[in-house]
Amino acid sequence: MRYVVGGRAIFDGLNLTARRGRITAFMGPSGTGKTTLLRLITGQAYAERGSVRVFGDEVRAMSGKQLFALRQRMGMLFQNGALLTDEDVYENVAFPVRAHTRLSEPLIRQLVLTKLHAVGLRGAARLMPAELSGGMQRRVALARAIVMDPDILIYDEPFVGLDPISMGVICRLIKQMNEALGITSIVVSHDVHELSTIAHDSFLLSSGKVVASGTPAELHASKLEEVRQFMGGLADGPVPFHYPAPDYFKQLLEVES
Amino acid sequence: MSAVVDSAAVAALRRIGAMTLFLGQVLARVIPAFAKPGLIVKQIYNAGARSLVIIMLSGLFVGMVLGLLGFDTLQRFGSEDSLGVLAALGMLKVLGPVLTALLFAGRAGTSLTSEIGLMKSTDQLTAMQMMAVDPLRYVVAPRFLGGIIAMPLLAATFSVVGLFGAQLIGVQQMGVDAGAFWSQTQNAVDLHDVNEGIVKSLVFGIACSLIAVFEGYQCEPTPEGVGLATTRTVVTSSVMVLLLNYLLTAAFLTRS
Numbered sequence: 153m154r155y156v157v158g159g160r161a162i163f164d165g166l167n168l169t170a171r172r173g174r175i176t177a178f179m180g181p182s183g184t185g186k187t188t189l190l191r192l193i194t195g196q197a198y199a200e201r202g203s204v205r206v207f208g209d210e211v212r213a214m215s216g217k218q219l220f221a222l223r224q225r226m227g228m229l230f231q232n233g234a235l236l237t238d239e240d241v242y243e244n245v246a247f248p249v250r251a252h253t254r255l256s257e258p259l260i261r262q263l264v265l266t267k268l269h270a271v272g273l274r275g276a277a278r279l280m281p282a283e284l285s286g287g288m289q290r291r292v293a294l295a296r297a298i299v300m301d302p303d304i305l306i307y308d309e310p311f312v313g314l315d316p317i318s319m320g321v322i323c324r325l326i327k328q329m330n331e332a333l334g335i336t337s338i339v340v341s342h343d344v345h346e347l348s349t350i351a352h353d354s355f356l357l358s359s360g361k362v363v364a365s366g367t368p369a370e371l372h373a374s375k376l377e378e379v380r381q382f383m384g385g386l387a388d389g390p391v392p393f394h395y396p397a398p399d400y401f402k403q404l405l406e407v408e409s
Numbered sequence: 410m411s412a413v414v415d416s417a418a419v420a421a422l423r424r425i426g427a428m429t430l431f432l433g434q435v436l437a438r439v440i441p442a443f444a445k446p447g448l449i450v451k452q453i454y455n456a457g458a459r460s461l462v463i464i465m466l467s468g469l470f471v472g473m474v475l476g477l478l479g480f481d482t483l484q485r486f487g488s489e490d491s492l493g494v495l496a497a498l499g500m501l502k503v504l505g506p507v508l509t510a511l512l513f514a515g516r517a518g519t520s521l522t523s524e525i526g527l528m529k530s531t532d533q534l535t536a537m538q539m540m541a542v543d544p545l546r547y548v549v550a551p552r553f554l555g556g557i558i559a560m561p562l563l564a565a566t567f568s569v570v571g572l573f574g575a576q577l578i579g580v581q582q583m584g585v586d587a588g589a590f591w592s593q594t595q596n597a598v599d600l601h602d603v604n605e606g607i608v609k610s611l612v613f614g615i616a617c618s619l620i621a622v623f624e625g626y627q628c629e630p631t632p633e634g635v636g637l638a639t640t641r642t643v644v645t646s647s648v649m650v651l652l653l654n655y656l657l658t659a660a661f662l663t664r665s
Contacts, residue, residue, distance in 0.1 A: 194539060220541040234536035237527075248540040251547070296540075 153202030163360045175337040177347040180357035186340040195219045227297030231309040233289035235281040242277040245296045267295040287318025307339045442550035452555025456517040468567035472574025480583045493594035496575035501606040505568035510613035514646035518621040522642040525625025526635035560614025617646045
């Protein structure tokens with residue numbers, strides 16, 4: 153698959169598959185287009201060449217209605233939670249249910265409380281998003297993402313900016329959702345350690361391609377330089393520490409003169 | 410210089426084109442939006458009821474100034490009894506709709522733009538799309554309709570309070586005869602004059618609400634982008650209201 157923005161190829165020759173019922177991790181340094189890949193999977197952007205298929209159907213060929221039907225089978229957890237700021241926790245979780253079903257209020261209540269209980273926030277049902285910590289907001293967003301019982305759950309950088317406890321909670325929840333509900337999970341992140349504990353399959357992206365794939369353990373054992381730099385968190389390597397610049401000493405002398 | 414003018418003209422035309430397309434998209438969702446009347450009622454409350462205090466205060470002061478200046482001018486011709494007619498026609502046909510629209514753009518318009526802009530910058534609109542919910546239908550259309558419904562009601566309130574303000578100064582302070590004030594007003598003001606005010610406020614309501622939701626929906630999803638969009642809402646709405654006011658006034662005068 154090839155995807156171009158403003159004349160620059162974000163992906164060129166990218167080829168990967170996330171398998172049903174498994175947790176698949178897309179890893180890579182910042183700016184490699186991990187979030188863009190999610191936009192392509194969810195039909196918010198289209199590949200210039202090649203194919204993006206979800207449940208075997210080509211995303212690009214879908215009509216607006218078909219795309220919305222596909223999205224009803226998906227749940228997505230955004231980096232910042234993306235909760236509706238003028239609604240409380242309960243209404244945020246109830247939002248997709250009210251939009252897509254005509255369920256009675258008692259049934260909606262049962263559904264919302266069940267999902268909030270699953271993420272441990274039943275007691276916070278009447279709080280506003282601004283009253284929650286970042287980790288709690290993400291748990292509410294997770295409850296909202298699973299309230300329609302999706303087949304696929306997509307997590308966009310779920311660990312960013314979280315303290316170790318919240319990170320552990322989110323990790324456990326991703327694993328639980330996958331094991332208990334059999335949800336296919338796609339996690340985009342650069343937190344190698346957290347992903348290693350939950351992912352079944354991993355893909356390391358760099359320069360618009362998959363540079364390595366396999367289980368997290370296989371990636372850790374890889375001898376490839378790009379993989380070693382990323383998994384080991386090394387400052388310099390194939391991904392340079394310095395942004396392209398003129399010669400350092402020459403530039404310093406220019407300033408002096 | 411010519412290239413600069415050209416590019417500015419092209420950018421303006423492109424913006425008008427984009428706004429027209431956006432209007433088409435919103436209009437296509439106006440009927441479906443009535444399936445959730447609660448959302449529209451909430452927006453009428455936000456745009457209308459929450460603007461009521463500023464509209465009433467402004468109407469009162471504008472009416473009082475109109476009373477003072479009108480009395481001062483009319484007494485030079487010995488026709489201060491016509492103060493009611495001057496105030497009523499001025500309020501109904503021009504001051505009510507125009508000043509309400511300008512105040513609406515400043516209070517409700519900026520609030521609509523920044524609210525939608527912030528929803529965009531915090532991924533709330535994308536999240537809705539990911540939940541297979543159309544943000545144009547659930548966010549934009551109710552706010553657009555709320556503004557259109559609220560504007561004539563606010564303009565009517567402005568005119569009534571303004572007339573009361575003019576009466577307060579003219580009759581209570583300057584000593585114009587109350588009977589003459591009200592009877593001349595009743596005789597001179599036609600249904601046609603009231604209709605002009607209603608039509609104007611409806612058109613201004615459409616223009617201001619459209620500009621506000623368009624700017625919010627199309628803004629750059631950054632703090633600076635939201636700020637710029639909010640400023641553009643006030644500037645564009647104000648200029649558009651004054652331009653439309655001229656066109657509508659000319660059209661009504663030609664008809665009568």
